[in-house]
Amino acid sequence: MVNEQVLLMGPRKALVGIVTPAADGAAASPDRPAVMVLNSGIIHRVGANRMTVQLCRQLSQQGVDAVRFDLSGIGDSEPRDDGLGLLEASLADIKEALDTLESARGFRRFVLVGLCSGADHAVVYAGRDPRVVGLVLLDPSIPHTPRYYLNHYARRATRLSSWMNIARGRHPLWQALGQRMGGAGHAEAPEPEPRADLNSPEAKAFLSNAYAAAHRSGNRFLAVLTGEREDSHNYREQLIDAFPDVPFGDRLQLEYHEDTDHTFTAEVNRERVIGGIVGWVAAGAV
Amino acid sequence: MNPFFFGTRQRRLFGVYSPARASAAGSGSKAVLLCPPWGQEYLRAHRAMKQLATLLNQAGVHVLRFDYHGTGDSAGEMLDASLAGWQGDIETAVDELKDTTDAARVGLVGLRLGATLAAGVAARRRKDVDSLVLWDPVVSGEGYLKELLAEAPPRAAEKGGGHEVMGFAMSDAMAAELRGLALPPAELPARTLVLRSQAAGEPAASPGEAVGAWPVERVDGQPAWLEDHHSGAGAVPVKVLQRIAQWWS
Numbered sequence: 240m241v242n243e244q245v246l247l248m249g250p251r252k253a254l255v256g257i258v259t260p261a262a263d264g265a266a267a268s269p270d271r272p273a274v275m276v277l278n279s280g281i282i283h284r285v286g287a288n289r290m291t292v293q294l295c296r297q298l299s300q301q302g303v304d305a306v307r308f309d310l311s312g313i314g315d316s317e318p319r320d321d322g323l324g325l326l327e328a329s330l331a332d333i334k335e336a337l338d339t340l341e342s343a344r345g346f347r348r349f350v351l352v353g354l355c356s357g358a359d360h361a362v363v364y365a366g367r368d369p370r371v372v373g374l375v376l377l378d379p380s381i382p383h384t385p386r387y388y389l390n391h392y393a394r395r396a397t398r399l400s401s402w403m404n405i406a407r408g409r410h411p412l413w414q415a416l417g418q419r420m421g422g423a424g425h426a427e428a429p430e431p432e433p434r435a436d437l438n439s440p441e442a443k444a445f446l447s448n449a450y451a452a453a454h455r456s457g458n459r460f461l462a463v464l465t466g467e468r469e470d471s472h473n474y475r476e477q478l479i480d481a482f483p484d485v486p487f488g489d490r491l492q493l494e495y496h497e498d499t500d501h502t503f504t505a506e507v508n509r510e511r512v513i514g515g516i517v518g519w520v521a522a523g524a525v
Numbered sequence: 526m527n528p529f530f531f532g533t534r535q536r537r538l539f540g541v542y543s544p545a546r547a548s549a550a551g552s553g554s555k556a557v558l559l560c561p562p563w564g565q566e567y568l569r570a571h572r573a574m575k576q577l578a579t580l581l582n583q584a585g586v587h588v589l590r591f592d593y594h595g596t597g598d599s600a601g602e603m604l605d606a607s608l609a610g611w612q613g614d615i616e617t618a619v620d621e622l623k624d625t626t627d628a629a630r631v632g633l634v635g636l637r638l639g640a641t642l643a644a645g646v647a648a649r650r651r652k653d654v655d656s657l658v659l660w661d662p663v664v665s666g667e668g669y670l671k672e673l674l675a676e677a678p679p680r681a682a683e684k685g686g687g688h689e690v691m692g693f694a695m696s697d698a699m700a701a702e703l704r705g706l707a708l709p710p711a712e713l714p715a716r717t718l719v720l721r722s723q724a725a726g727e728p729a730a731s732p733g734e735a736v737g738a739w740p741v742e743r744v745d746g747q748p749a750w751l752e753d754h755h756s757g758a759g760a761v762p763v764k765v766l767q768r769i770a771q772w773w774s
Contacts (some may be wrong), residue, residue: 242537243598245528255528257539257598282757285597288692292598313574315528315541383627501755504692506680 241299243310246343248308248389249335255315256308256336257284259295263302272348272525273304273340274373276404277333277357279502287354287502294352294513301521304346308336310360326363333364341370348372350525352516353379359446366452373525374453375516376462378501381472382443384480390473437471443481446521450485461519463512465499492519531591531621538614539598540591542625543578549552549585555773556628557581558618559590560639564673564693566750567596569759570636573749577634577766584774589622603683603694608642608702619653632656634769637750638663641708648712656716658769659708661748664736666706674700710737718772722748722765744768 241262248254262270263312276285276291284307285292295305310332319328333351340346350373351361365371436442453460464472468505473480475495479487494515496508503509532538545552559574561567580587592599592616595606615633622631630653637638640662647654662671673695677688680738687696721738723729734741746762747753753760 243530243600245530245539247528280757281572282568285568287568287757289568289596289603314571315526317526502692505678506689506692506694509692 241296243295246306246308246339248339249332251317251320252398253311253317253319254308254332254336254339255284256306256339257295259305259307261304262299270305270348272350272520273306273344273346274350274352274520275336275340276297276305276307277334277351277353277360279308279354279357281313284309286492288509289503290503290509290513293509294516297517298520301517303520304344306340312490326360330364330367333360334368337368337370337377342514346380348525350375350520355379362446362453363449364460366449366454368454369456371453372457373520374461375461375519376460377503377512378465378468378471379462379478380437381464382438382446384477384483386480387473387477391469394469394473407409407505416441419514447482447484450482454485454490456489458490459525460487461494461516462491463494463496463515465501465503466495466497467500531534532614532617536594536610536617537600538591538594538612538617540589540618540621541575541578542587542589542622543582544626545585545587546582549583549774551774552585553587553626554628555585555632556589556622557632557634557635557773558615558628558643559588559593560615560633560635560643561577561590561597562637562639562750563593563596565691565752566637567592568757569752570750572758573761573766574636576761577769578772581773584770586770586773587622587626587628589618589625591618599770604687604696606696606704607699612646615642616650619646619650623653630655630771632658634658634660636660636663638669641666641706644708644710644713647714647717648709652712655714656773657714657718658772659717659736659739660720660765661722661750662708662719662736663706664708666703669706670700670703673703708736710739713737713739718742718769720744720748720765720768722762724748742768757774 244258246256246258248256291307295307298305302471310329312318349371351371351376353361354377358376361374366375475493499508503512526543528541530537531540561574562570574590580592581588593611595601595603619631630635633643633647633654640659645655664734673690674688677690680687680689687694717739719739719741721741723745730743744765746765747760749759749762751759
């Protein structure tokens with residue numbers, strides 16, 4: 240049994256992390272990346288259905304060091320005191336956490352894993368830090384493509400409810416980031432503001448640049464899209480089609496899990512995605 | 526705030542200890558253990574439990590919150606878990622809190638299933654537990670189980686059997702324990718508060734609403750353990766948390 244350890248990260252030690260050391264007991268090696276798992280929305284670091292804990296422990300059994308932690312203002316981590324906006328705060332948190340893992344534990348290469356907003360944070364951060372060498376993106380935000388709309392309208396004939404999702408144009412967990420806890424006496428959650436339109440030219444360019452930068456810095460990608468996010472994506476290659484300027488090539492492993500909900504609630508689906516991630520990392524894909 | 530692991534090597538528990546704010550009146554003379562709910566309710570309530578700890582600290586109370594074995598960041602997997610084991614975990618946490626704070630006796634705050642488990646511990650650890658808050662308690666284990674299993678698919682026997690309850694495995698043994706679980710209202714500490722979140726639009730309480738001899742106090746607020754705004758997390762019901770903190774100050 241591996242003993243997990245608390246690690247307080249960042250200059251203020253305000254970011255609460257749990258390290259699951261590799262079960263083989265080997266010391267950190269510059270060649271072996273550690274895996275860091277990010278929050279999904281405002282769910283604390285154990286993850287939806289406790290899947291992050293399960294993932295970290297299975298990685299450990301395969302000789303991989305894993306870390307889960309809370310971004311500032313989420314879970315047990317304190318809010319930042321520098322007034323950064325939500326995205327910049329998250330990116331600063333990730334950098335500070337990696338800095339601590341490097342200085343305190345000797346890790347120098349990292350794979351970032353994220354679901355939903357966590358996937359978006361991972362890919363946006365990756366191009367800014369050469370220590371990140373691999374990305375596991377579960378249901379990242381992907382702009383719509385012509386083929387998306389073809390699929391969507393074809394299915395709409397038999398499923399009217401999906402039309403409502405498009406009309407809403409909302410992404411639940413991303414919205415939830417607006418509910419990050421501030422200081423004491425936080426009010427009950429307000430009605431969320433509609434998020435920025437993912438299909439606006441600005442948003443598309445921002446994401447395309449993020450993927451391109453992550454690719455340029457040498458990252459390998461494992462992306463898993465679930466069938467439940469029909470309002471966001473509805474076919475496997477949508478990630479490639481949405482970012483035609485990014486030459487993913489064989490550095491991208493892309494999967495579409497048809498009968499799977501966004502948080503991998505069914506055990507069989509959770510085992511499949513965790514097994515896939517562990518296999519991808521442990522096989523030395525990065 | 527100090528996150529740490531405690532308990533035995535075989536049963537390592539994750540906890541977060543946060544001390545009373547030194548400037549509060551009567552600071553540091555009281556210590557409270559928070560006992561969380563289970564499953565999706567645990568995930569959703571995490572924000573509110575953390576915020577409650579902060580309010581209690583501001584009211585001069587030391588707080589320990591923790592995860593049961595097989596849940597959250599604690600060691601173990603759900604199929605290893607049992608209600609008897611979780612009540613043992615609450616006792617371990619009571620001892621840890623007493624040891625950390627030098628408090629002679631501590632209080633318990635339990636939410637949902639955590640309330641029911643805490644009530645059982647309070648009844649058998651009268652020397653150590655002098656006050657208790659039952660927050661939206663599960664009054665009947667059998668009724669709670671019925672709700673949990675209503676749409677829960679069975680798990681394969683070769684994987685340990687039981688059911689999948691909204692993303693969490695529940696063994697048949699734990700289901701049997703739940704079926705027999707009930708609040709022991711006659712044996713609760715003399716200082717006990719039973720509190721129920723009154724969601725907007727919910728019908729008002731019937732007169733004389735009570736758990737055993739204990740009147741139920743309704744406080745306006747969304748239940749912290751239900752999903753709020755499809756965020757995967759629950760609301761932070763400020764009035765409910767303030768009432769609990771005020772009861773202890």
